[in-house]
Each structure stands twice: as C-alpha cells, then as structure tokens.
Amino acid sequence: MGLMANAGTVILGIAYAALLAGGGLWLAEYARPTVRAQAVVRALAWVAAALITAYLLAEAVFQRRPLFVGVADFLAAGAVGMLVVTPFAGRGKASLVGPLVLALAALTHVLTARPASPPAALAQQTLLYALQAALHALGVGACIAALVGSLGEFPVREGRHLADGVGIAAMGAGFALSSAWAWLNWGVAWRNDPRLNLLAAGWLCVVAGHVLRRDGARWGLAAQWLGVAVMLVGVFAADLIAAGWPGLAFVAW
Amino acid sequence: MAAQSEQPAAPMPTDDRAGGGWERVWDFLTxxxxxxxxxxxxxxxxxxxxxxxxxxxxxxxSTAQLRWLAEAAARWGALGPALRGLGLFQIAASPLWRGVLGLWVFVLLLHAAQELRRALRYAKADATALPPRARGQWLADGDAARVLGALDGALSQAGYCTRTERSGDRLHLHAVRTGWAAWLRLGAAVGLLLAAVALLLSGLSSRSEEVALGPGETVALTVRAGWSVALGDGAEGSLWPVAVLGPEGEPLSQGFVGPQRPLWTASLTLHMARSSLGVVVSATDGQGKPVSLQAAGESSAAGMLFLRFDEDQPEQYFAAPDVGDTIRLALNPTAENGTPAFAFQVFHGMDIQPAHEGTFADETTTTSNGITYRFAAGQYPVLVAATDISRYPLWAGTAIAMVCIVASAWVSARAALVQAAQVDNRVAVQYLATDAETEAAIRKALG
Structure with a gap:
C-alpha cells in the first residue's frame, strides 16, 4: 500500500495537474487558436498519459496487481494509443479533443473505479493477457484518434491512412495474442466473451471501412464510425451484457 | 508539346474489362x-x-450443453426459443457463420487465382493483369516509337523492368517494379483461405471435455476412448503434475499443467480451466490404524476420501461403516472475508443431533467416539481435454496471412501498361497504372 499512499498519490497528482493545465490551455486555445498552444496541450496530455501509465505499471510491479482487470487500465492505455496516433491523423483542434477527453476519463477511472475492480482470475494474472489487452487498448485509442483527426475530410490524406493502419494493426496483433492466450488456457482459438466479440466486430467494421475508403467508397467512413461505436459498446457495456450470460467466469479484454 | 486527348480511348489489352456479365461478376468477386x-x-x-x-x-x-442452452434461452423470456432456434446462442454452429465462411472460401479461391495469374505475369514483365487504380490518355506530336522509347528509358531509370511489344498498329510498353511483391498478396489470400477452411471444419473435428481431478484420481476420457488422465503428487505452486495414460494404463505423456501451461500429446491437449474446491478426508482409530470411509453413493469403502465441492454441490456426506459414524460436510463459499470455509458434523449411529461439529478453512482434526478424523481442504485442478486437427491449418493460415499482409503494407508491386498509336503525325498515348507514384513517373516522362 506504500505506493498508493505516497509516490503513487504524487504521480497521480502531477498527472491530474497536467491534465487540468492542458484542459485550461485547450479552452484558451479554442478562444484564440495558436499552433504553440496546441503543441503545449499535446505535450501536457503526453505527460499525463505517461504518468498514469507509470503509476499503473508501478502498481503492477510493486504490488503484483494484475493489469486490465476493470476498465481503468484500458482507458489509460487507450489514451496513450490516441496520443501516439494523433500527430498522423489530424490537424488543429480535432487533434486535441480525443487525447484530453480520454486521458481525463482514464484518470477519473484510476481515481474512482479501481477499488471496485473485480478479483482477477488465474488466466488474467499473466503477461500474455496484459499484452493482448494493452494492444487492444492502444488499437481502440488509435482508431478513434484516426477518425476524430480527419473529421469531414474526403478524400483522406496519406497520413490518415497511416493512422488507420496503426490502429488496425495494433488491434489485429491484440487479437492474435488473445487467440494464443485462449489457446494456452482453454485449448480454444477464441474466448467467446461479449467484450472480445464486440471489439472484434468493431475492428472488422473499421477494417472494412478502411478498405472501402481506399477504394473510393464514401460509405466506408460510416462503416468506420459504426466500428468505433461498437468497440466503445464493448469497452463500457460488456460487463452489463455479461450479467445475462450463464456460466461466464469473467469478462476479458 | 502534349495535350490531353478528347478522342475516345482504344481498348487496352488488360483484364480491366468492361465486358459481359460473367466478367463483371468476376471483377466484383475479386x-x-x-x-x-x-x-x-x-x-x-x-x-x-x-x-x-x-x-x-x-x-x-452434450447434456451439460443442452442445460446451458435451456438456461440461456430462459433468460430471454418469450424470445428465448426463437433466438435459440436461429442459432444465436451458438453462432459458430449457425448457418450465418457457416454461410459467411463458405462465401469467404469461395471468394478467397478467386482472389488466390487472380493473384497467382498476376504474379506469374509480373515475373515475365507482363502488366496486362495489373489492377488499374490510375489511368490517363495523351495526344502529342511526334513518332509513337520515339515517344514510347523515351518513356521506356525514363521508367527503366526509375527501376521498372520494361518490355515493349507491337500489336497491329499499336505499341505496348509493359513496366513492372518489385513484381515479386505480388506473391505476398497471393500468400495473404492463401493464408486467409487456409484459416477460413480450418474454421469451417473446426466445428466438425473439434471435441473437448472438462476433467475434474482430485488427489490420486484417474479419470477416463470420452474425447479419446481408452485414454485416461491421472493427477500425480507434488504440485508446484499453481502447476499440477498430470499424466495421460493409454488403454493399458501405460503413461503416454507426463508433465505439469497450469495457467498458460498446457500439456501436449500427439492428438490431445490438456489445459487448466479453473480450480475447484475439494476436501481430503482420512480417519484413524485410537491405535492409529486407518479407518475405512465410504462416500455417499459409493459401493466400496477406502482409506482416504476426496470430496469435491462447488455451487451445485455444496454439501457431501460420508460414513465410517466400521464404527457407525456419518459425517456431513458443507461448503460456505464466503464464510471469512470472502474465503470459503467448511462446516462438519459427526453423527453417531442413528442420532439426529451431531455428536461433534466445527468449521475449518484449510485443515483440521476432530476426535469423536475414539476416531480421529482429518480434513484437509484445498484447490484442485479442473482441466479441459481438447482434440482438434483443424488447429494446425488455422494457426498456419493465420501466421502466413499476417506475415504477408504486414509485408505487403510495406512493399507492393508497381506496374504500368502504356499503349501508343500513330495517328497521322501525332501519337495517341493511353496508360494504366497501379498507383499514383507510377502515374507521376509516366506523366513526368511524357512531359
């Protein structure tokens, strides 16, 4: 508990301050846009995300707490994914909305929801589980950043395709690891739980939308937004959906 | 001086057809x-x-699965039976999933055929099978052979492998760069095809069952007739020593099973599914001699009993027939701060009031009527035994597809097909290209 009471509190305090400063600057920038303010906002969001990630990793290392049990870790990793992809994806204000919102949401969850996290099953207390969940989180964050960053832009720039590609590839690698994890634990190629299935459905929509947009079909954009919406349903509503499932030991990422 | 032509374009010798119905269907499917x-x-x-x-x-x-399906349908009320009838509770076995997989197999076969043809043609610097993503036409003063020669030189300098051929009164220039990358697209199509076929067959070939093991227990397998699984002594942390035994009881494979540590044999894999609570019971008399014990429902007595507990079976009875005792054990799953504990009661003869009772979380002993009972609670493994020959093509196909898709995202085959025709003292040029970069090289060379 030492980390929680001392260094951890300080780390989270700094992260929270960075986010508040970023939020304030963002509002000021909204009133009078300047490139420098945008850069500072992005930098502050990076600092916050890095500190939150450091806090979560330190907890995992020093307190042996399993990662990605509950939504908080996922949001923090998703914020990092958004921040990584944002420079490729968008310009101006559109590139700032996602990171700040998600980083703030991640911090809120770390501070409020973590004590209510369910106990981890054995299969969740493994590196492979944490890795596949982290890749899913980075991928979801990147997919959202890629879409938010190019709002209303058609045809899209090459950088947008790169941003799409990063999100799609990260999630694809996450599903490959998830499959390996399911195989090592239960001898099945796929763990059929609501969150994983909804993330896969959303990811496939994003992939299809990406292909369609490259092929010049405008409705590819709608498919991508639909995909992101389905992913978010998976992230936030899977626990509620799973309550109606008989015999599901836990909901995974 | 070059200018964009207003004249209708002459047909190009490519697969980019504007032809009949079947060709359009092929074009769409691929x-x-x-x-x-x-x-x-x-x-x-x-x-x-x-x-x-x-x-x-x-x-x-299958009984357990039918029970599960009935329970799942009941949770959806009146809609449940209809949803179950549509196969929505077993999507992997539903017509929707199999239909989609079947379509994938069909379309991927066509894709593979197309990519194979393209790769073979690219290898011969033949660009007639290129996917035309950019096109254009030009009308310029001069000689067709000279214009095409200049274009040939420019594209060769840009790293394209070129070939010129004459067809009637027209000249064709084929240009291909990194044509070998077409094999990556073929690899991706073949890998996905392999994975789709494996998924289609998976429902037919895969079988699995849960095997709950206790200390010293040997459980016969139904997924592999004649084989059995035994739990050995000497667990190391969360790893359990397990042996797979053949029809004669001979060990076929031995090793530890735990989280993310399966045990593999030739056609069977054992995985740790979860842990279950169990209690090992033994008894001795006043001289320290073992007293035989008999579990409810069992026909014979043994020196040691293993009793398994879960939500469906929170209570167990056993007897010490030689001394006339009956013992009841009951599980309280969240007795002390959420940790499970057991309550025991010892009854003498036909008494309805227990002679001794108590609780324990891990182990305890109690003496009643000169008999000492020892209870030791612990977690024991529940394994999944799985056989599935489709897993090999599934993993192989997925790996091939992933490698090829990632590689083809970095490098792709570039090709162009340019047609030049002499019209009096002017040359009409048309081109098809696979990408914007190749198109830019052509436009730059044409001036």
Missing amino acids: SARCAAILTLLTALAFFIAGIFPQAPAAGAD
Missing part, C-alpha cells in the same frame, strides 16, 4: 469492395456473438 462487404458480414456475426450469450465449445457432455 474486388476489394467485395472483400469489405464480406468483412462487414463477419463483423455482424461477431456482433451477434457479443450481444447474445455463446454456448461453451461443443464437448463430450
């Missing part, structure tokens, strides 16, 4: 748009599987 639509259908199947509860993998215990 297009990226068709693959995207199939991807959306696959997404629909996953979405359904994310909303409706999915039955555990079909195992040897």
